[in-house]
Amino acid sequence: MAIDVMLERIDKLAEFGSSVITISGGEPMMHPQIFEIIERIRHHGMIAGLISNGYYFQPEKVKRLNEVGLDYLQISIDNVNPDDVSKKSLKVLDAKLINLRDYAKFKVNINSVVGGGVANPEEALIIANRAIALGFSSTVGVIHDSDGLNKGLTDREKEVYKEIKAKGTKSYARWNWFQDKIVDGGEYEWRCRAGARYLYVDEAGIVSWCSQQRGTPGIPLLEYTPADMEREYITEKWCAPTCTIQCVHQVGHLDAWRDPQISPTDYENRKGLKKETVAQILSAK
Numbered sequence: 001m002a003i004d005v006m007l008e009r010i011d012k013l014a015e016f017g018s019s020v021i022t023i024s025g026g027e028p029m030m031h032p033q034i035f036e037i038i039e040r041i042r043h044h045g046m047i048a049g050l051i052s053n054g055y056y057f058q059p060e061k062v063k064r065l066n067e068v069g070l071d072y073l074q075i076s077i078d079n080v081n082p083d084d085v086s087k088k089s090l091k092v093l094d095a096k097l098i099n100l101r102d103y104a105k106f107k108v109n110i111n112s113v114v115g116g117g118v119a120n121p122e123e124a125l126i127i128a129n130r131a132i133a134l135g136f137s138s139t140v141g142v143i144h145d146s147d148g149l150n151k152g153l154t155d156r157e158k159e160v161y162k163e164i165k166a167k168g169t170k171s172y173a174r175w176n177w178f179q180d181k182i183v184d185g186g187e188y189e190w191r192c193r194a195g196a197r198y199l200y201v202d203e204a205g206i207v208s209w210c211s212q213q214r215g216t217p218g219i220p221l222l223e224y225t226p227a228d229m230e231r232e233y234i235t236e237k238w239c240a241p242t243c244t245i246q247c248v249h250q251v252g253h254l255d256a257w258r259d260p261q262i263s264p265t266d267y268e269n270r271k272g273l274k275k276e277t278v279a280q281i282l283s284a285k
């Protein structure tokens with residue numbers, strides 16, 4: 001990704017009044033100008049985050065991230081020892097985690113996962129314990145399918161999930177109580193504000209609802225308008241009831257109490273967003 005293109009997109013997001021930009025990948029630390037990218041986000045006063053595989057945190061890189069003002073880092077660790085499915089392992093990454101403990105001035109969250117594809121659910125517990133011992137926050141995600149939806153957990157996976165949650169370090173990243181219902185096989189009633197409060201911008205600069213719903217609405221960021229945001233804000237998402245995408249749930253909490261969502265057809269019929277009355281807001285679930 002050419003640096004000029006990245007900076008132009010960051011400037012556009014700043015114009016929208018965005019609060020947080022999180023760079024993910026691929027692997028963002030492999031970008032030769034990653035420090036310049038973070039600097040630009042911070043220049044606009046936005047919170048800068050990275051989601052990384054954890055491989056590139058040598059002491060000098062951590063210190064440079066401190067200097068450019070990185071605010072938070074999330075590393076997902078999939079297992080304790082590398083296997084055929086994933087090399088993002090505690091064993092491989094532990095030395096880098098120690099570098100982060102020793103040098104990072106930014107917040108570090110370690111995410112582990114339970115669910116289909118992870119051979120041993122106990123490993124998520126070992127990863128969470130190590131994260132807490134190093135002074136980081138820890139979260140646990142529920143593995144989702146290619147549509148972002150939960151596939152159901154085994155009884156032992158449910159227990160491990162609950163044990164990790166009970167460890168309770170304080171973090172914005174623990175705004176994930178929606179998962180409790182989904183883990184137990186239920187559905188969660190919420191208003192997904194993807195496309196408005198949250199934009200997923202891919203490498204081609206196209207805005208999608210989220211990483212699992214690529215192509216919808218499928219509009220280039222540089223052509224995205226407040227009218228697009230208004231439409232997506234009010235649009236009910238078919239995939240919401242069993243959605244496991246943590247970051248979209250987290251921003252969804254901001255508006256959980258207002259503006260019930262409607263179908264795209266109803267939105268068209270009433271020609272846009274109609275503001276609620278105070279009484280409707282107060283009675284919203």
Ligand code: SF4
Nearest residue numbers: 148192210239240243
């Ligand atoms: S509910 Fe929202 S965040 Fe979840 S999969 Fe659908 S569009 Fe993505």
